[in-house]
Amino acid sequence: MANDVAPFTEAELKEFLEKRTVVVVCAQPASAKSVRKLAMQFGARVDLTLLCETFEDAKKELSSRPVHLLIADLHFDKNLGLELVELQASKFPNRLEIASIMMCGDPSSSTSGMLADSDIEGVLIKPFNTENFKTVLYSSMANKVKPSPYWRLIENGKTLFNADDYEKAVTVFESAKKLDPKPALAFYYLGQIHRKKKEYTQAVQVLEDGLKLEPKDYRCLSALLDIKMEIVDYPGAYDAAIRLHADYPVSIRRILDLVKLSIYNKKYGDVVDYYEIFKQLDHKDPMITRVIIAGMLVCSKYFSLQGKKAQALEVLNNTSKIAIETLIFRIEVLRYYIETGHVREGEVYFNGLPDDIKAQRDGQIAALELMNASGQSGQLVQVGTKMIADGIHTAKVYKMMIENSKKLGRSGTNIKILEDEAKARFPEDFE
């Protein structure tokens, strides 16, 4: 194919690299020096190959000068090396002249997905050796040293697309289509132009046309999923997700949408898959955590309704671990233990929560719900009376108090007082 690795000699790579600036960003000096030495072995010039030990230094360097080849650690505490890639690209009209390589330890499936989703040209896995470095460098520079005519047009079209000059971009991408037997990338950008113009039907059609030529094209499949989400076609988006992730790892960026899609399409069991991916994440974003917990809770209820009690409990136990670790939705998890009939396990979970959480308003109400579920009517009425006296007034508390007072055979006067109070405070709930 015309856009496959353009063959170039070692001498051509050397000639290309020796005129360009290389920046190596790595917290460990030994690694940084090794990578610089290797880059220089393949042509990078000593005076044009710079080392940055911190993320901040790298940002300064990339802001102050054009950097052609960036080789950076993927993780810097809470920062991602991918942020540097954007900064590097901002100095150039397109990626014909530049390449970025991320370095990381053996990446998880979701990290691999995230890297596939980015604009980088290569990933160097640690531990690396000279041969692996050479392989990554060569494949990263494939469309830089000797770009094919097809690739040149794609990059030029991207420049026009990014400048919102859609008319000219269409002409360029249409020309590109003629230069490659499977020009799926040209179709992808044509689809993106329609998407920008909110011509969704045409966008989907163009992407499907591209997929006829290259059924597994990542960009076309990925764009199809994005568009279906954008137009709120959740069944269509779910189908697109199936097609995309049949062959490609799930990106961290997508987990949020995929969990939502599973819920919207009632494919609750899928959430367990995403939980497995979530577990491996180095940095657990609070929003993703919330969505995973919420999805897992819905999933547990689904399993419970299906009579799959053991699966429901397993999901709940996994959810409780995340909730305790991340301090998110801790009380909600307890409610699902109760709702799915796992009261004893709920008690164990609740007893393990910190005292300050139990003492909070929601914690006290949850404790009352546990007593209600486990049939401890006497204790419930005693604790509930104190809670009402302390100003914890919710319809749920009153309902549990009235029901359990009746069970205990308390005097009609006591129950009447509770019912009157409840009606006065929550008329809609106690009609």
Add this chain to the structure above:
Amino acid sequence: MVRKNAQEVENKNPFFTLEDFKSIEMIIDGLNSTSQVKIPGGVDAIQLVQILPDGVWIEVPPKSCAMGHTLSLHIIARWLAPQPAEKEYVETQLHILGVIEQIEESKRGRPQVRLKFRQFAQEHWDSLLDYFTQKQLSLNELIKVTRK
């Protein structure tokens, strides 16, 4: 489930499968034989950084070793076996004995040391290196096909 249903799709990618992107499980326990200080596996464990012809660059906890010290590494690793295979996982254990020939301190990160091998099981070491080479090739292919 999304991926499991989808695996029924025909025309699988010939260069990599989703299984290729599952990470290795690796624990490296270290013992500084000179100072008799243990470096247990875990969050602050030793990490492999770069493979050299006669040794390896590793990342170590601060102040765990010095130049000339002898370091003993015990590596336990498990990864998905390339299919078809009799076993689902490849498991390997190896001992490496080496001498620290260079130390690079870091302002922000952990120190890295160059360990020159004195004793190690070549076959097990090569098997581990094969995993990383294969993973590198799969990832190269993933990046390549997602940019076509």
